[in-house]
């Protein structure tokens with residue numbers, strides 16, 4: 001049953017996402033990709049999420065909104081202070097703060113140190129490090145959880161190496177969502 005508080009939150013977030021659909025300028029995911037992340041979390045009732053690469057928070061909003069429905073929590077990591085400030089302001093304005101913990105610093109180190117377990121991970125920072133992020137997360141990802149990564153249709157050596165690695169990993173089933181031309185890999189841990 002949806003309370004009037006939940007309804008208000010839904011209306012506020014949906015309005016913000018719709019109005020700002022074409023306004024994101026800091027390497028943010030397209031709207032359609034945010035929707036994919038939202039659906040994965042809600043449909044699978046995921047509750048412990050990690051995002052690598054917050055930027056100004058477009059995907060963070062989608063993930064946090066989904067977690068407001070499952071009663072979960074997101075840790076999101078960003079190296080750029082100004083982008084993180086903007087992301088924080090967006091999350092506060094939308095009333096999603098209780099679902100997000102922001103971490104500022106180099107994710108190369110923070111991902112190694114973060115305490116799991118997670119059931120949903122979204123990787124969207126430096127592409128050359130995608131394989132290493134995955135290797136560091138793998139032991140902290142629950143079975144039935146999903147590791148997702150953005151821009152996998154992009155042609156770069158880091159992406160190629162990551163896709164080769166994950167497609168051949170015996171413990172994961174990987175598909176690609178083509179909601180936008182960027183592509184999101186979705187790897188289910190068996």
Ligand SMILES: C[S@@+](CC[C@H](N)C(=O)[O-])C[C@H]1O[C@@H](n2cnc3c(N)ncnc32)[C@H](O)[C@@H]1O
Pocket residue numbers: 026027028029052053054055056057058059060077078079080083105106107108124125126
């Ligand atoms: C593609 S953007 C993320 C977009 C964001 N997911 C969204 O949809 O709004 C990638 C972000 O990763 C950050 N980044 C790059 N390397 C990083 C690192 N080593 N540690 C933490 N953040 C990093 C960049 O500063 C940038 O803001």
